[in-house]
Amino acid sequence: DAKTTQPTSMDCAEGRAANLPCNHSTISGNEYVYWYRQIHSQGPQYIIHGLKNNETNEMASLIITEDRKSSTLILPHATLRDTAVYYCIVSAVSNDYKLSFGAGTTVTVRA
């Protein structure tokens, strides 16, 4: 699976959009981009995933560049409850379906 690079940490003001970048320059054509988050040692929670097109759901939007070498997760209106570690993962569908979680980005939403 391709490796990802994320900033170690970032702050965001409550009510503002949070834009979380992720670089995955070695991504392969069959690899998806996944985003998960982990709130204070709870189980990681799925946010969104995409292959080539931009995606949006009730939690967030995912913008993938045309060359697929980077992506941005957008939390449109960050709340204090969005404070968490956010993991960007790229992975192909494989027999073991293992996702490799790196260090992620610690996002702190401030009032």
Add this chain to the structure above:
Amino acid sequence: EAQVTQNPRYLITVTGKKLTVTCSQNMNHEYMSWYRQDPGLGLRQIYYSMNVEVTDKGDVPEGYKVSRKEKRNFPLILESPSPNQTSLYFCATTSRLGPGNTIYFGEGSWLTVV
């Protein structure tokens, strides 16, 4: 509601005393796995199971055993726990069907071995 239930959530035990952490899911997923999370090391996969009676080692299987006798349950067994197995453990599950599968995690089990 999709649920992955782990028990116990918190446990302090002594070196060498066998213990089992249970995991149960209500989504009829074929694939289940166990991870441990340690500071600075992220989530590491211990064992996974593709279906009933099918299990395989992940990245850090030493000191652990698993079984998959029924689809919904995937217990993690520590036959002789040691202090280096003190960690936060997560059970996870996903369906095999379709691409871009999401993984559902349990709430975690804090295990301390003294």
